[in-house]
Amino acid sequence: MKIVETKVVVLVIFVVLLALLGTYFTMIVPLMDESLYTPTKDAxxxxxxxxxxxxxxxxxxxxxxxxxxxxxxxxxxxxxxxxxxxxxxxxxxxxxxxxxxxxxxxxxxxxxxxxxxxxxxxxxxxxxxxxxxxxxxxxxxxxxxxxxxxxxxxxxxxxxxxxxxxxxxxxxxxxxxxxxxxxxxxxxxxxxxxxxxxxxxxxxxxxxxxxxxx
Ligand code: HEC
Missing domain, CATH: 1.10.760.10 (Cytochrome c-like domain)
Incomplete structure (x- = not known):
């Protein structure tokens, strides 16, 4: 991965991609869980x-x-x-x-x-x-x-x-x-x-x- 470490543009793209991936799995995916929005039977x-x-x-x-x-x-x-x-x-x-x-x-x-x-x-x-x-x-x-x-x-x-x-x-x-x-x-x-x-x-x-x- 020397290219990531030496080329600033590649490094920036790499970091942004990694952050997006993290956001997707830790925030977007849990928010898609329907139980968060579905009231319980007696609610x-x-x-x-x-x-x-x-x-x-x-x-x-x-x-x-x-x-x-x-x-x-x-x-x-x-x-x-x-x-x-x-x-x-x-x-x-x-x-x-x-x-x-x-x-x-x-x-x-x-x-x-x-x-x-x-x-x-x-x-x-x-x-x-x-x-x-x-x-x-x-x-x-x-x-x-x-x-x-x-x-x-x-x-x-x-x-x-x-x-x-x-x-x-x-x-x-x-x-x-x-x-x-x-x-x-x-x-x-x-x-x-x-x-x-x-x-x-x-x-x-x-x-x-x-x-x-x-
Ligand atoms: C400084 C911390 C503190 C604050 C602020 C506080 N409480 Fe309490 N509360 C306690 C403690 C300690 C107990 C356990 C002893 C007792 O029953 O008083 C308790 C017990 C209770 C209980 C009984 C729970 C049970 O299962 O027996 C209720 C209901 C309650 N508080 C409601 C409130 C309400 C409503 C407010 C705000 C207006 C409030 N408390 C603010 C500390 C606090």
Whole structure:
């Protein structure tokens, strides 16, 4: 390859070609992956309220401390799934339902997505439906009241003088309850376990969505 090293023009062409090749395989080819643009079966766009909540989430920098991506690791799918106590309380069976790893199709309505990079707090990708609305309200007002020893800051400015949640707090909770529901993994996981145990499942699975302020 002496010619590349001695002739500047050949060298430049060689470098440009190499850069184009690299761009093609690391950017263009992945962008052609249709799963990036195909919503998951249960994905739906945000409601107005949820979208407002997402803006509050962005503005308050919740994403400095919280990621929104469950990785394909057993420790994560177990940790962010439903434990025995939760399945028993809500569905009447004792079983661990693992959280599915995040899929590209869940993020198609996220502009910008808030995958995050740091986990000072737990991942929130599957937090929707984990707690009820009042838990979130209490937690935002005073994290130590629900999670003793928590280092999460209190978002007192999302509450009025009497401690009642403002519209922003209500919107934020609606957004949190939406997270992770683009896959109905709680209902599907429980239905699957019941099927394996031979428990007859009701015709329609009850959905556990809690709408705030509507
Ligand atoms: C300084 C880092 C930090 C910031 C900023 C932060 N959090 Fe947290 N968050 C934590 C920590 C630590 C925990 C775990 C202890 C607890 O439950 O409070 C947590 C827990 C949570 C949980 C419960 C998760 C679970 O699965 O139990 C939710 C929901 C949550 N945060 C939402 C938010 C929202 C919404 C914001 C922005 C308004 C926010 N956090 C900002 C650190 C942070």
């Amino acid at each position: 739906r766009p945000y409601t107005k309220l949820e979208l407002k909540g997402k803006q509050v989430y962005q503005r308050e920098g919740c994403w400095y401390c919280h990621t929104q991506q469950v990785r394909n690791l057993l420790v994560e799918t177990k940790r962010y799934g439903m434990g025995e106590e939760e399945t028993f309380k809500r569905f009447g069976i004792r079983a661990l339902v693992q959280a599915p790893p995040s899929q590209p199709g869940e993020y198609v309505y996220d502009k910008p997505h808030l995958l995050g990079t740091r986990r000072t707090g737990p991942d929130l990708a599957r937090v929707g439906g984990k707690y009820d609305n009042s838990w979130h309200i209490n937690h935002l007002r005073d994290p130590r009241s629900t999670s003793p020893g928590s280092i999460m800051p209190a978002y007192t400015w999302l509450f009025d003088k009497n401690g009642r949640p403002t519209e922003e707090a209500i919107a934020l909770v609606a957004y949190l309850q939406k997270l992770g529901t683009n896959i109905k993994w709680r209902e599907e996981g429980v239905a699957l376990i019941k099927k394996m145990q031979g428990v007859p499942s009701p015709e329609e699975t009850t959905t556990q969505t809690q709408e705030v302020g509507e």
